[in-house]
Amino acid sequence: MSEFDVMPGNKAVAHGVRLSRVEVIPIYPITPQTTIVEYLGEFIANGQLKAEYIQAEGEHTCLGIAVGASLAGARAFTATCSQGLAYMHEVVAQAPSYRTPLVMAVANRTLGWYWSLGPDYSDIMPELNLGWLVNFAESNQECLDMVIQLYRISEDWRVLLPSMLSLDGFYLSYSYERVNIPDQETVDDFLPPYRAPYPVDPTISDKWPAAGLPPALHTTYRRLFEELMEDAKKVIYAVDEEFGEIFGRRYGGLIEEYRCDDAEAVLVTMGSMTTAARRAVDRLREEGEKLGLVKLRFLRPFPSSELRRIAERVRAIGVVDRMVLHGTGGGGAFADVRSALYSLDERPPVINFITGMGGEDIPIEDFVAMGRRTLKAASTGRPEREVEFIEHKPEAAPPPVQLEEVMPIYPGSDGCAGCGSSIIIRHLLKVLGPNTVIVNPPSCAGVNFGGVVTVPWVLANYAAAAGYETGLYRAYRIKGKADKIYLTSFSGDGGTVDIGLQAISGAAERNESFIWVCYDNEAYMNTGIQRSGSTPLFANTTSTPAGKVWAGKPEKSKNMILIMAAHRIPYIATASLAYLPDLERKIKKAAEVTRAGKGMAYIHIQQPCATGWYFPPEKTVEVARLAVQTGVWPLLEIEDGVLKVNIKPRELKPIEEYLKLQGRFRHLTKEQIDTIQAEVKKDYESWLTLEKMGKLPWY
Amino acid sequence: MGLFTYSEDVIKGFAVSDRTKRGGQYVGAWRVLAPEIDYERCTGCMLCAIYCPEAAIVANEAGKPQVDLRFCKGCGVCSNECPVKAIEMVKEEG
Ligand SMILES: Cc1ncc(C[n+]2csc(CCOP(=O)(O)OP(=O)(O)O)c2C)c(N)n1
Ligand code: SF4
Ligand code: SF4
Numbered sequence: 001m002s003e004f005d006v007m008p009g010n011k012a013v014a015h016g017v018r019l020s021r022v023e024v025i026p027i028y029p030i031t032p033q034t035t036i037v038e039y040l041g042e043f044i045a046n047g048q049l050k051a052e053y054i055q056a057e058g059e060h061t062c063l064g065i066a067v068g069a070s071l072a073g074a075r076a077f078t079a080t081c082s083q084g085l086a087y088m089h090e091v092v093a094q095a096p097s098y099r100t101p102l103v104m105a106v107a108n109r110t111l112g113w114y115w116s117l118g119p120d121y122s123d124i125m126p127e128l129n130l131g132w133l134v135n136f137a138e139s140n141q142e143c144l145d146m147v148i149q150l151y152r153i154s155e156d157w158r159v160l161l162p163s164m165l166s167l168d169g170f171y172l173s174y175s176y177e178r179v180n181i182p183d184q185e186t187v188d189d190f191l192p193p194y195r196a197p198y199p200v201d202p203t204i205s206d207k208w209p210a211a212g213l214p215p216a217l218h219t220t221y222r223r224l225f226e227e228l229m230e231d232a233k234k235v236i237y238a239v240d241e242e243f244g245e246i247f248g249r250r251y252g253g254l255i256e257e258y259r260c261d262d263a264e265a266v267l268v269t270m271g272s273m274t275t276a277a278r279r280a281v282d283r284l285r286e287e288g289e290k291l292g293l294v295k296l297r298f299l300r301p302f303p304s305s306e307l308r309r310i311a312e313r314v315r316a317i318g319v320v321d322r323m324v325l326h327g328t329g330g331g332g333a334f335a336d337v338r339s340a341l342y343s344l345d346e347r348p349p350v351i352n353f354i355t356g357m358g359g360e361d362i363p364i365e366d367f368v369a370m371g372r373r374t375l376k377a378a379s380t381g382r383p384e385r386e387v388e389f390i391e392h393k394p395e396a397a398p399p400p401v402q403l404e405e406v407m408p409i410y411p412g413s414d415g416c417a418g419c420g421s422s423i424i425i426r427h428l429l430k431v432l433g434p435n436t437v438i439v440n441p442p443s444c445a446g447v448n449f450g451g452v453v454t455v456p457w458v459l460a461n462y463a464a465a466a467g468y469e470t471g472l473y474r475a476y477r478i479k480g481k482a483d484k485i486y487l488t489s490f491s492g493d494g495g496t497v498d499i500g501l502q503a504i505s506g507a508a509e510r511n512e513s514f515i516w517v518c519y520d521n522e523a524y525m526n527t528g529i530q531r532s533g534s535t536p537l538f539a540n541t542t543s544t545p546a547g548k549v550w551a552g553k554p555e556k557s558k559n560m561i562l563i564m565a566a567h568r569i570p571y572i573a574t575a576s577l578a579y580l581p582d583l584e585r586k587i588k589k590a591a592e593v594t595r596a597g598k599g600m601a602y603i604h605i606q607q608p609c610a611t612g613w614y615f616p617p618e619k620t621v622e623v624a625r626l627a628v629q630t631g632v633w634p635l636l637e638i639e640d641g642v643l644k645v646n647i648k649p650r651e652l653k654p655i656e657e658y659l660k661l662q663g664r665f666r667h668l669t670k671e672q673i674d675t676i677q678a679e680v681k682k683d684y685e686s687w688l689t690l691e692k693m694g695k696l697p698w699y
Numbered sequence: 700m701g702l703f704t705y706s707e708d709v710i711k712g713f714a715v716s717d718r719t720k721r722g723g724q725y726v727g728a729w730r731v732l733a734p735e736i737d738y739e740r741c742t743g744c745m746l747c748a749i750y751c752p753e754a755a756i757v758a759n760e761a762g763k764p765q766v767d768l769r770f771c772k773g774c775g776v777c778s779n780e781c782p783v784k785a786i787e788m789v790k791e792e793g
Pocket of ligand 1: 496
């Protein structure tokens, strides 16, 4: 029996994935996609879905896992957007030639470019022409249904190409709508298990996807892929037809026409904006204006012949674009529509409206105005302007509170009440002063402090922050500034132990003279508390929910201090916001080492996070103190290879005192607490053993 | 939001951050409870100010802590950390 529920678009996607019995789900968080994979985690934690759920350390790996699983013949799914999609790019380009029919949801969000969480198609645009099928959803129901349809289409042996399901961030991902959830048996009948023609499995197959072709065949295979795209069109129509017969919902294949029958002009839209555009068309129709609407459902393969047929009937086309092809003067959909119509003997004028960039809302009134302009072009035969940017003034932001004294960081922030990272950064800047440059990978800190610091705050791409820092350092060095500017990161744990690690390791091995500060809140907080490589054993996070099947994070955290020591850098330390004199001393030491050009200084500071660890905000410092007193967070430093444990409590407090303050450990059993206690003791004693060695042997 | 503080461009299309236009961020409206300092008890150790995440506590002329409520989110860290329990979190009047 199918049922109805009210849910956001991201949950609808997750239901589609569940019903498709996806077998392998690699994940990496990014707003506004993350809740898709969180819902999937919940399904698995509670036994509603059986799948490998793999928490990658970055998107490049994440899509690699999906491709690997698909190569081996498993049905794979992942989701991302924006920076994450861009970081996957290389793997995105690889997947089609491996003929891996995986499905990836892209909850659209602006890529880079002055950073916005809101949707435009700058993220999906660079991925369009690599051989994936690219579908845009308008409603939450369409999201659920299209996941199922896309697996059917992609896995069809006439196609065997990966698919992207594009759903607009916020407008769909987080907006609630009534959705019909089909029952499992019906979906099973519609979507049989995936059968790979040439699985990478030497026990059953002598053939597997080729990695390379001689250059002479590249042109041929490009042509073949274009033919595949044409074949995919037929499959798309056939699958939609069959889906409609079984589930009672049809979407129209490559495009959907709305009130186009006698239209003199049409607007062309895609994604969630279509709903407002429909209302605008209705309004103009009431006034007797003959306006229609064409929704581009698939951007790849592109519905060229469908649009040609419409162009033959109408006298003007207005393309609404949420994507700009810089250097061409217009938008992406506009370029595609125009080029599709070029072969017609007679073509109507095509005009382009660029709007809604950065996720700005496109109100119905704007669509009415765009409709009128398109109708006018239809009546005059030529548009006033070919490309128009529909712009609005921003709302005035509240002015800052003027203070007499100039400080490296002013009071106030956007962080949660009681945020420990605020305590850390204020003391960091107190020591380093105004001639500090901060390199910040995306994190809570960027949101919290970007507006109150008076030192340069360089927001770096997540995996490249240590690269940005290296570049800045080398430039300062050749300009004779390296001893006049303190250069430090302010990075979360995700940006340090996971996605940032490769670049940090590179910089450490080259022994670049800058400071790396990691404020460690032991999870991806900015995206809503997903586990990271720094999340401790058994902690509950939104991607390791404690449920019927799962009991929090099953792994221990990475030992970053040893990893950094393996690079033999001159200074490494841990610190705590409850022990500020020790913390300030270590920052000073790091500043001295780097100023002298001796190499990298690495400081790893634990940051209790009330929001993500579930404790009342006033306990931030208390929790940090208990972490040191129980031995969970030993304070130590390694100076030129000599390890010293700075604070040695006469007797470590029982771990329970630390755990019981925090909601993320509420589900723990007595046994689990004992396990943690044993691990903490073992680790703490290991540090003491290393301390006794004097100099670490590999220094 | 911090990321979105920018200045009008002088060079066409070049959005810049201008530190001379920065200042404190008013967050007083976040507060549910406010710290109330009992100056009889307060020893002037200033630990509350050192730990205050928002840098909302400064020393007054008497060398005692004073909360600038424009920047206080009411997190209660100061009250929790005060070694002589001189800070109470209270409902504000009005
Ligand atoms: C390549 C890339 N992937 C994902 C993101 C989304 N993202 C922004 S902040 C963040 C989490 C930050 O976690 P962490 O580094 O631990 O810092 P925290 O927010 O916990 O302080 C993520 C995943 C991104 N900006 N870029
Ligand atoms: S989620 Fe945690 S780290 Fe992020 S601002 Fe809030 S308290 Fe700070
Ligand atoms: S309640 Fe929090 S923000 Fe307010 S003064 Fe105390 S520590 Fe600072």
